[in-house]
Amino acid sequence: MSLDKSTVRAIADLARIEVQDEELDHLAGELSNILHFVEQLSEVNTDGVLPMSSVADITLPMRADVINDGGYPDKVLANAPEAAEGFFTVPKVVE
Amino acid sequence: MAYIIQGDTGDWEVVIGLEVHAQVISKAKLFSGAATDFGAEPNSQVSFVDAGFPGMLPVINEVCVAQAVKTGLGLKAKINLTSVFARKNYFYADLPQGYQISQYDLPIVGEGELILDLPDGSTRTVGIERLHLEQDAGKSIHDMHPSKSFIDLNRSGVALMEIVSKPDLRSPEEAGLYLAKLRSILRYLGTCDGNMQEGSMRCDANVSVRPVGSTELRTRCEIKNVNSIRFVQQAIEYEARRHIDVYEGGGTIDQETRLFDSAKGETRSMRSKEHAHDYRYFPDPDLLPLVIDRAMVEAIKAQLPELPDEKKARFMADYGLNAYDAGVLVAEKASAEFFETVARGRDAKAACNWVMGDFFAALNASGRTIEDPPVSAADLGALIDLIKDGTLSGRLAKDVFALMVETGKAPAVLVEEKGLRQVTDTGAIEAAVDAVIKANPDKVQQVRDGKTTLLGWFVGQVMKATQGKANPAMVNEMLSRKVLG
Helix, strand or coil: CCHHHHHHHHHHHHHCCCCCCHHHHHHHHHHHHHHHHHHHHCCCCCCCCCCCCCCCCCCCEEEECCCCCCCCCCCCCCCCCCCCCCCCEEEEECC | CCCEECCCCCCEEEEEEEEEECCCCCCECCCCCCCCCCCCCCCCCCCCCCCCCCCCCCCEHHHHHHHHHHHHHHHHCCCCCCEEEEEEEECCCCCCCCEEEEECCCCECEEEEEEEEECCCEEEEEEEEEEEEEEEECEEEECCCCCCEEEEECCCCCEEEEEEEEECCCCCCHHHHHHHHHHHHHHHHCCCCCCCCCCCEEEEEEEEEEECCCCCCCCEEEEECCCHHHHHHHHHHCCCCCCCCHEEEHCCCCCCCCEEECCCCCCEEEHHHHCCCCCCCCCCCCCCCCCCCCHHHHHHHHHHCCHHHHHHHHHHHCCCCCCCHHHHHHEEEEEEEEHHHHHHCCCCHHHHHHHHHHHHHHHHHCCCCCCCCCCHHHHHHHHHHHHHHCCCCCHHHHHHHHHHHHHHHCHHHHHHHHCCEEEHHHHHHHHHHHHHHHHHHHHHHHHHCCCCCHHHHHHHHHHHHHHCCEEEEHHHHHHHHHHCC
């Protein structure tokens, strides 16, 4: 699978990464190479093989329904670029 | 009662599927130990996991899993013993991780069903497509500053069940019935409080139209986050009409996300979501597949409460209620319990009439809830006993009921205090009847000449003379005998 420039542009937009038009050709080539490399895996016949979700045979650990976290708004907001009255503040998101 | 919309080119029908986001009742969040209470100080119920801090790992809450299974069983759905969490990627100010942990192709609950109770007493089964667990996002507040949005992450990470119906609904009314029934089931199960005002139950409606008789599924639009049953119905009505106008004008409908403006009663395109449909789902590498035990499912199943459909069937069989009355009484668990307390050991039809009639009217008028009723079930039962043993006539009972609402006193106490006991003493009634006859010889003659409708007037006069306390049956019998001879 090869990517064209418009697909790379769409991926960049979705990832909120600023990409100049002159970079698109180069990136399309690089990303296509990565995809081609991974595509080698499709040479292996995986009919009837379940997807492997973990290398170890363990299941998802669960937590009890107990409140044992939170209650530190100052720490949560400590790295916020902007905050006011206990809220994060961001440029207005208009609907 | 098919819902048909007349267009210029012919008749159209609407095809509706609903996605309901129901907030799971749990103490802590889906993947963190922060609290879930509504209305706390901003960002006070946020862990580093919920705030999307680097290196934080989600650990799933077992109660949220159990609540999803319970809800699935309540919807008679298939429980998937293995399910997978996936990341749904999008950018928004109130989504700190940049993705929502959700479930995609392997949800915890598969196909089920929900039975609509139609107003004519009949039922219709609507398919449930799936139910999956996911995280809620934070909350954006747009009206606190002219150029800033304020973000509170207290809701971020709270467990939601997204419950998706099949596109089986055919009218705004059915959509409303579906939501009411789903809410009722969730509340019976105790898995969601169903409070639409506080946002613990939110609805997205997928709407398309097609010519009557066609089986095609045309392009649908999704109307987001409508927060009351009435608004959902209005939004569907508006949206269906809009589609028909576009098609009949020779246009096409684009699949898009729309917003319902309740002030204007219309939907409009949400431009910000235009490119949001590319969510790039992939299995969340932070979470192994969720594997649940058959034994756990069986244990939850064994403890399911009696649900609205079963209760309705039992009310109809055991109490002889009609489908409509039974449906109304079971909609809320507390009303069903209230009715059963009143009906226990008494005439069920009388109990039903009192609860559905005077009691519900008083409940609405008082603005109180069934959990804190203006008249207790025990007192209402005692009132019905007083009618049965002849202490009160039906008419006096209504007066006593009004006093019960007003004073909160037990009916027997009010009967004594106000002297409202029904008069069944033949002598006393006869005296009153004789007095009225004696005072109105002209009217007596009219009745005897054939104007028998005037007898009603006589009954009224006797009741007035006895302050409404005379036994109406005795008054009627005595008047007919004495006037008509």
